[in-house]
Amino acid sequence: MLSLIFAGAGSPPLESLLRANPRALLGAVVRPGRPLVHIHFLDPYRPLASPVHDLDGRVKFILAVAFILTVSLTPFGAWPVYLLLWSIALSAEILSGLGVGYVLRRAALALPFVLAAIPLAFTTPGTPWLEFPLGPWQLTLTLDGLLRFANVAVKSWLSVQAAIVLASSTEFRDLLLAMRAVRIPRLLVAMFGLMWRYLFVLVDEAVRLMRARSARSGIARRPADAPGRRPGGSLAWRAKVAGGMAGNLFLRAVDRSDRIYVAMLSRGYDGEVRSFATQPVPPGARVTLWIGLALLGLLWLGGILVWG
Amino acid sequence: MHHSIEVKDLTFSYPDGHPALRGVSFSIAAGEKVALVGPNRAGKSTLLLHLNGILRGQGAIAVCGQPLSEATLGAIRSAVGMVFQDPDDQLFSLTVFDDVAFGPVYQGLPEAEVRGRVERALAEVGMSDRATRVSHHLSGGEKKRIAIATVLSMQPEILALDEPTSGLDPRARRGLIRLLGELPMTMLVSTHDLRMVRELLPRTIILDGGLIVADGPTAELLRDPDLLHAHGLELP
Numbered sequence: 001m002l003s004l005i006f007a008g009a010g011s012p013p014l015e016s017l018l019r020a021n022p023r024a025l026l027g028a029v030v031r032p033g034r035p036l037v038h039i040h041f042l043d044p045y046r047p048l049a050s051p052v053h054d055l056d057g058r059v060k061f062i063l064a065v066a067f068i069l070t071v072s073l074t075p076f077g078a079w080p081v082y083l084l085l086w087s088i089a090l091s092a093e094i095l096s097g098l099g100v101g102y103v104l105r106r107a108a109l110a111l112p113f114v115l116a117a118i119p120l121a122f123t124t125p126g127t128p129w130l131e132f133p134l135g136p137w138q139l140t141l142t143l144d145g146l147l148r149f150a151n152v153a154v155k156s157w158l159s160v161q162a163a164i165v166l167a168s169s170t171e172f173r174d175l176l177l178a179m180r181a182v183r184i185p186r187l188l189v190a191m192f193g194l195m196w197r198y199l200f201v202l203v204d205e206a207v208r209l210m211r212a213r214s215a216r217s218g219i220a221r222r223p224a225d226a227p228g229r230r231p232g233g234s235l236a237w238r239a240k241v242a243g244g245m246a247g248n249l250f251l252r253a254v255d256r257s258d259r260i261y262v263a264m265l266s267r268g269y270d271g272e273v274r275s276f277a278t279q280p281v282p283p284g285a286r287v288t289l290w291i292g293l294a295l296l297g298l299l300w301l302g303g304i305l306v307w308g
Numbered sequence: 309m310h311h312s313i314e315v316k317d318l319t320f321s322y323p324d325g326h327p328a329l330r331g332v333s334f335s336i337a338a339g340e341k342v343a344l345v346g347p348n349r350a351g352k353s354t355l356l357l358h359l360n361g362i363l364r365g366q367g368a369i370a371v372c373g374q375p376l377s378e379a380t381l382g383a384i385r386s387a388v389g390m391v392f393q394d395p396d397d398q399l400f401s402l403t404v405f406d407d408v409a410f411g412p413v414y415q416g417l418p419e420a421e422v423r424g425r426v427e428r429a430l431a432e433v434g435m436s437d438r439a440t441r442v443s444h445h446l447s448g449g450e451k452k453r454i455a456i457a458t459v460l461s462m463q464p465e466i467l468a469l470d471e472p473t474s475g476l477d478p479r480a481r482r483g484l485i486r487l488l489g490e491l492p493m494t495m496l497v498s499t500h501d502l503r504m505v506r507e508l509l510p511r512t513i514i515l516d517g518g519l520i521v522a523d524g525p526t527a528e529l530l531r532d533p534d535l536l537h538a539h540g541l542e543l544p
């Protein structure tokens with residue numbers, strides 16, 4: 001499917017990028033005059049040889065979830081515990097061969113969401129630290145509020161790092177197996193799988209639609225043909241075209257889901273999600289799991305006892 | 309010996325009232341390789357979808373001697389390997405292995421047997437080394453072959469293929485034709501590729517407007533340019 005897109009003519013940076021990295025998938029927004037804006041990479045998996053990559057996906061999944069739980073349950077103000085948790089995250093990042101820089105760069109992408117916690121800094125009662133007027137309001141920044149905000153920021157920053165290490169060192173298929181192993185409902189896991197598979201197909205379809213539009217978004221060759229008009233049409237018209245494309249994409253997705261369902265039925269699908277029984281977790285990975293869980297449990301207990 | 313496929317007076321209208329099949333009857337003997345040709349909208353895909361009971365029209369259908377009914381649906385779906393036009397619809401799992409294993413897993417086979425069948429099916433289409441690959445990284449020709457492997461692993465008696473050569477480059481097309489020629493099953497192939505029909509499929513059924521307008525040896529039908537022309541076909 002991807003190779004079909006390569007075959008067509010179109011925005012060269014996009015294609016060379018895809019050719020250089022076939023795992024790269026794009027959310028490309030094509031605008032007149034700017035053939036390509038905005039690319040992001042959907043598949044975070046980085047195939048490397050490292051002990052973290054080799055670790056059983058289920059163990060990684062459980063440890064990552066336990067890490068995030070520990071982070072969120074560690075009481076406010078237990079900074080030494082956060083420091084220790086961070087050192088765990090750092091060791092995983094280094095061990096995995098992904099590198100601290102890579103993980104931190106990715107983690108930065110999640111930081112804007114932390115901004116949602118900013119009101120905390122102003123609404124927590126405590127020693128006023130800074131006061132300034134904002135329109136009709138008088139905002140008071142308190143020291144406690146600031147600390148609380150910092151706490152939330154650190155919590156999310158640490159959690160995101162764990163998620164990034166997990167997703168970058170585990171193939172999506174192994175993540176699905178892990179979810180199944182921890183008894184997340186099979187139907188839900190099957191839906192994640194289908195979503196992941198067809199996300200790529202759907203993005204391809206969107207790229208083809210946008211390519212078709214750009215191919216016809218020329219400007220009049222003789223200005224006299226379009227007197228006094230800007231090429232590109234009015235904003236309302238462009239919005240209408242974009243809306244039509246979104247609708248078109250939706251219809252295609254519905255059609256495709258019909259065809260996939262038929263293909264599944266043809267091979268015996270009866271509404272029940274079936275799969276192989278999973279292999280037992282190897283003993284070595286089991287040890288890693290228990291050590292990891294014990295360590296996280298100790299950190300959590302320490303945090304509760306001293307700062308809770 | 310029973311016929312592989314027997315269809316009698318099959319009529320079907322889509323829910324929007326559009327009649328797609330208007331009384332279709334034919335039978336195919338075991339091991340026969342038959343082409344299903346006709347213009348766009350003739351009803352070819354619709355007919356194929358009846359063979360394993362995805363669509364249910366009026367009329368009688370028997371597959372491998374068993375009349376199609378609620379009770380035989382499961383058995384018939386494993387007997388008819390249906391290969392759809394767009395391999396992206398057929399390859400819905402994350403890896404090639406999972407996709408080829410899907411049918412056998414649903415038949416409830418033990419794991420060792422499933423693994424054996426996946427291996428054999430991939431070997432038959434020459435894609436043994438692709439088992440762990442992720443489906444969306446494959447080329448069009450590879451996807452087509454693996455789509456065929458996904459039904460070979462069910463060891464079907466009949467292969468029903470919808471436009472197998474569409475979208476393939478000449479080399480991939482050539483490889484696919486060779487592959488289909490080597491497979492021993494009964495085959496019903498809906499296609500616009502009359503060159504492939506001439507090479508591969510000794511019998512041809514021409515469908516137009518939901519009716520069978522001709523059914524006979526390919527060599528004979530392809531010698532009748534008027535007939536072909538009247539039904540939107542062109543001599544290769």
Ligand SMILES: Nc1ncnc2c1ncn2[C@@H]1O[C@H](COP(=O)(O)OP(=O)(O)OP(=O)(O)O)[C@@H](O)[C@H]1O
Nearest residue numbers: 322323324326328347348349350351352353354355
């Ligand atoms: N899901 C549907 N709903 C309503 N009508 C449909 C549907 N699918 C197909 N049809 C109609 O049924 C008729 C037969 O369609 P069918 O897809 O079987 O033709 P075909 O011979 O396979 O054509 P092609 O060569 O284009 O694949 C067409 O007129 C088509 O518009």
Ligand SMILES: [Mg+2]
Nearest residue numbers: 352353354470
């Ligand atoms: Mg068709």
